[in-house]
Amino acid sequence: MLLSIRSLTKEFPGTKALDSVDFDLRAGEIHALLGENGAGKSTLIKCLTGAYQRDAGTVTLEGREIAPRSTVEAQDLGIGTVYQEVNLLPNLTVAQNLLFGHEPRRMGLIDSRAMRLRARAMLAEYGLDLNVDRDLATCSVAIQQIIAIARAVSLSGKVLILDEPTASLDAREIEMVFGVVRNLRDRGLGIVFVSHFLDQVFDLTDRLTVLRNGRHIVTEETATLDRVRLIEHMLGRSLQDEVLHSRPPDRGPRPELLRFTGFGRKGRIEPFDLDIGAGEVVGLAGLLGSGRTESAEAIFGLQPAQTGEARDRSGVLDLSSPRKAIAAGFGFAPEDRKTDGIVADLSIRENIILALQARRGWARPIARAEQARIAVDYIRRLDIRTSGPEKRIGELSGGNQQKVVLARWLAMNPRFLILDEPTRGIDVGAHAEILHLIHQLVEQGMSLLVISSELDELMAVSNRIIVLRDRRHIAALAGDEVSGPTIMRAIAGVDAPVEKGAVEKGCVEDAPVEAAPVGTAPVEDAPVKDMPVEDVPVEKGGE
Amino acid sequence: MNTRTLPLYVTIAIFLVGYLICWLQYPNILSTRVVGNLLTDNAYLGIVAVGMTLVILSGGIDLSVGSVIAFSGVFIAVMLRDSGLHPLLVFALLLALTTAFGAAMGWLVYWLAMPAFIVTLAGMFLARGAAYLLSVDSVPIQHDFYRMLQGAYWLMPGRGRLTLIGVLMLAVVAAGIVIAHKTRFGTSVFALGGGEATARLMGVRQGRTTVLVYAFSGLTAGLSGIVFSIYTGSGYSLGTVGTELTAIACVVIGGTLLSGGAGYMFGTLVGVLTMGLIQTYIVFDGSLSSWWTKIVIGILILAFILLQKGLVRLSQARLNAGEP
Numbered sequence: 091m092l093l094s095i096r097s098l099t100k101e102f103p104g105t106k107a108l109d110s111v112d113f114d115l116r117a118g119e120i121h122a123l124l125g126e127n128g129a130g131k132s133t134l135i136k137c138l139t140g141a142y143q144r145d146a147g148t149v150t151l152e153g154r155e156i157a158p159r160s161t162v163e164a165q166d167l168g169i170g171t172v173y174q175e176v177n178l179l180p181n182l183t184v185a186q187n188l189l190f191g192h193e194p195r196r197m198g199l200i201d202s203r204a205m206r207l208r209a210r211a212m213l214a215e216y217g218l219d220l221n222v223d224r225d226l227a228t229c230s231v232a233i234q235q236i237i238a239i240a241r242a243v244s245l246s247g248k249v250l251i252l253d254e255p256t257a258s259l260d261a262r263e264i265e266m267v268f269g270v271v272r273n274l275r276d277r278g279l280g281i282v283f284v285s286h287f288l289d290q291v292f293d294l295t296d297r298l299t300v301l302r303n304g305r306h307i308v309t310e311e312t313a314t315l316d317r318v319r320l321i322e323h324m325l326g327r328s329l330q331d332e333v334l335h336s337r338p339p340d341r342g343p344r345p346e347l348l349r350f351t352g353f354g355r356k357g358r359i360e361p362f363d364l365d366i367g368a369g370e371v372v373g374l375a376g377l378l379g380s381g382r383t384e385s386a387e388a389i390f391g392l393q394p395a396q397t398g399e400a401r402d403r404s405g406v407l408d409l410s411s412p413r414k415a416i417a418a419g420f421g422f423a424p425e426d427r428k429t430d431g432i433v434a435d436l437s438i439r440e441n442i443i444l445a446l447q448a449r450r451g452w453a454r455p456i457a458r459a460e461q462a463r464i465a466v467d468y469i470r471r472l473d474i475r476t477s478g479p480e481k482r483i484g485e486l487s488g489g490n491q492q493k494v495v496l497a498r499w500l501a502m503n504p505r506f507l508i509l510d511e512p513t514r515g516i517d518v519g520a521h522a523e524i525l526h527l528i529h530q531l532v533e534q535g536m537s538l539l540v541i542s543s544e545l546d547e548l549m550a551v552s553n554r555i556i557v558l559r560d561r562r563h564i565a566a567l568a569g570d571e572v573s574g575p576t577i578m579r580a581i582a583g584v585d586a587p588v589e590k591g592a593v594e595k596g597c598v599e600d601a602p603v604e605a606a607p608v609g610t611a612p613v614e615d616a617p618v619k620d621m622p623v624e625d626v627p628v629e630k631g632g633e
Numbered sequence: 634m635n636t637r638t639l640p641l642y643v644t645i646a647i648f649l650v651g652y653l654i655c656w657l658q659y660p661n662i663l664s665t666r667v668v669g670n671l672l673t674d675n676a677y678l679g680i681v682a683v684g685m686t687l688v689i690l691s692g693g694i695d696l697s698v699g700s701v702i703a704f705s706g707v708f709i710a711v712m713l714r715d716s717g718l719h720p721l722l723v724f725a726l727l728l729a730l731t732t733a734f735g736a737a738m739g740w741l742v743y744w745l746a747m748p749a750f751i752v753t754l755a756g757m758f759l760a761r762g763a764a765y766l767l768s769v770d771s772v773p774i775q776h777d778f779y780r781m782l783q784g785a786y787w788l789m790p791g792r793g794r795l796t797l798i799g800v801l802m803l804a805v806v807a808a809g810i811v812i813a814h815k816t817r818f819g820t821s822v823f824a825l826g827g828g829e830a831t832a833r834l835m836g837v838r839q840g841r842t843t844v845l846v847y848a849f850s851g852l853t854a855g856l857s858g859i860v861f862s863i864y865t866g867s868g869y870s871l872g873t874v875g876t877e878l879t880a881i882a883c884v885v886i887g888g889t890l891l892s893g894g895a896g897y898m899f900g901t902l903v904g905v906l907t908m909g910l911i912q913t914y915i916v917f918d919g920s921l922s923s924w925w926t927k928i929v930i931g932i933l934i935l936a937f938i939l940l941q942k943g944l945v946r947l948s949q950a951r952l953n954a955g956e957p
Contacts, residue, residue: 162836179827179835181637181894186820191836199815225637 098147122298126543170242174254177238180227185209232263352398373552381561421499425510434484439465468497489520640888665793672799677861683809684853692826692893693749697756699876704764705858710772710868735851739844764870771869826893
């Protein structure tokens with residue numbers, strides 16, 4: 091075993107990011123690390139690369155225990171990392187990037203000629219021949235990614251961690267990078283591949299490990315695991331509370347509150363149609379990057395829609411900015427509570443009145459006594475555990491922070507509230523409380539759009555569930571159709587009717603990457619149809 | 634063509650075109666006397682601009698240098714008047730002092746994670762205040778060694794004088810070129826300017842590099858102070874007000890990206906000479922107000938900022954167009 095991790099634990103204030111995780115990496119394998127946001131993938135990687143220090147557990151590399159304290163130290167030990175974005179310096183040349191910190195020198199000064207030669211030799215190993223004196227910024231992202239890999243391998247040479255390396259590449263570039271990665275595997279490196287593109291995982295990796303909520307769920311051979319099982323592992327069935335397994339009472343059709351038609355934004359979410367009934371909870375299900383959050387952000391005006399319109403009974407709504415969405419009676423509790431949801435240095439009171447004050451305008455401050463009254467009222471109603479309304483919100487646990495975020499929006503008395511991952515990073519007890527709260531809000535007639543990676547949670551609160559894949563709304567499930575297996579099958583895209591339906595709607599270009607070369611090449615146009623079949627993929631690839 | 638070198642070529646082209654325009658009106662401007670004066674008059678500016686270039690390349694700024702130059706002049710003048718130490722010893726003391734001052738600012742910038750703007754603004758007031766503390770009045774420097782330094786020059790063909798301080802400036806620029814473009818330290822400076830987080834991931838020792846960058850700027854400011862005191866023959870605490878901004882202007886006109894990470898040390902020399910050329914032209918003309926220098930400089934800075942923005946757009950567009 092090349093790299094072996096046992097009982098790795100890492101805690102942050104309020105959350106256990108990794109809870110006794112085991113992980114093994116063999117020399118000469120590509121091992122996928124999978125999980126939703128907050129599952130612990132990036133924490134695990136950061137513990138390996140020295141960005142974080144573990145709280146407990148062991149990491150052994152070639153039988154020797156290691157505890158790197160910086161990326162450089164991890165590199166020297168043999169662990170190299172390539173991240174999705176920040177890898178290299180675009181303002182330096184290709185050669186400078188490749189050899190940064192290891193430039194050949196003559197009499198103390200950098201020997202440009204030797205540097206050029208060595209950089210060229212390094213790239214030649216990867217079948218690249220390019221001018222190493224050009225700025226890195228002038229290279230395509232795929233080339234940059236390969237350069238980053240070349241640098242990481244030359245510095246470390248035992249373990250290569252690829253953290254979402256393909257997120258901004260097109261299909262042809264992905265193949266190029268994958269070719270390099272396979273080649274490295276054959277040379278005996280152990281490669282950890284983190285991605286949320288399942289097609290790529292099945293295409294490239296030998297084994298895979300799934301993490302969820304900071305725990306190790308399963309490690310299996312990729313070839314023997316089917317897609318539905320994998321998604322089941324990733325989205326999990328982790329809730330024990332009985333209440334959470336019940337479905338919300340079906341109260342029949344409701345009066346329509348909002349209607350979105352052809353709502354979409356290029357590059358983020360394909361146009362979708364969506365109705366929201368009064369007092370209805372609509373759940374959005376899908377994997378990370380499937381367009382769940384993107385849908386919510388378009389609706390709330392954070393990334394305003396470029397096509398389509400939104401209406402309520404009184405007419406068309408202007409949702410071009412969050413301010414206007416708030417004016418329309420919308421609220422949005424975002425996914426990343428720490429950076430987008432709370433202002434950590436402000437008190438609970440200040441966090442609660444934030445949106446209310448913003449709507450009134452800063453020229454008309456809410457009286458201090460009134461602020462305190464609102465804060466105390468919500469602390470009591472939502473059972474926020476705190477010593478008082480003046481406590482810094484950053485000192486609260488995750489669950490209580492989330493309640494404060496909810497209180498902020500409830501104070502506005504919105505008619506439509508969007509909750510993006512409302513229970514992320516929250517312990518089990520608070521989890522159930524938040525779900526109870528959602529039930530209560532619905533009783534009072536509020537409409538909600540809930541996004542969650544936990545299917546049980548989604549099923550427990552939603553009257554209807556919309557399934558997303560590849561930035562499209564691909565299925566709507568209601569009533570008896572809502573069940574774990576149906577949702578997972580829809581997400582996995584194994585249901586033939588769903589797949590066909592999507593293709594027929596004319597969304598072929600966005601078909602999953604692995605399918606692009608042959609299976610779903612567009613054949614509507616007569617000229618393409620007349621071509622010999624084997625020319626089609628070539629034509630596609632050459633674009 | 635590499636988009637990174639373009640600003641340097643533009644800088645050189647502007648200087649040459651400017652010189653051509655001056656020459657068409659005043660053919661004398663090509664004489665070695667004018668060239669010699671150009672170097673002598675701008676020696677202190679050129680030296681401090683070298684330090685400033687390194688600071689800006691690293692993504693920082695140093696507002697203290699103008700005050701440090703004034704402090705240096707007063708320090709030297711007062712020491713020579715009151716202590717009887719040899720000027721060379723005073724120079725050594727001064728350089729140690731300004732270098733330590735710069736290092737301390739760099740340390741604050743790094744360890745307190747404070748914006749360089751704020752830290753060096755404090756340094757600016759501190760150094761200026763210290764200069765007042767030493768003497769409020771202008772202190773003349775009378776020392777044989779100083780007279781020797783002031784009189785030292787090489788005669789160029791055409792009776793132009795290449796003075797000692799002019800040569801010193803060229804030497805500092807040469808040293809700056811080697812440090813910025815030929816050492817690992819220099820590469821680290823570019824890396825920091827390109828992106829701190831990435832630079833750290835690539836193994837840049839951010840603390841050490843930041844301290845050294847500001848220490849170097851302190852060193853060049855001290856050296857510039859020495860040169861300025863030789864040039865003026867006195868030390869005055871009200872002198873060189875705003876020189877830090879002129880130095881920044883030279884760096885930007887020299888083609889260095891104000892936000893850091895891209896630029897050439899040689900460009901800064903051309904920037905300094907361009908600024909000197911404009912002043913020379915105004916002197917030759919005789920009827921123009923010297924404020925025209927500032928107006929032209931303002932226009933040039935604006936032009937360079939637009940050029941840099943345009944280049945960023947251009948390379949982005951090229952990349953999007955799928956150039957391999």
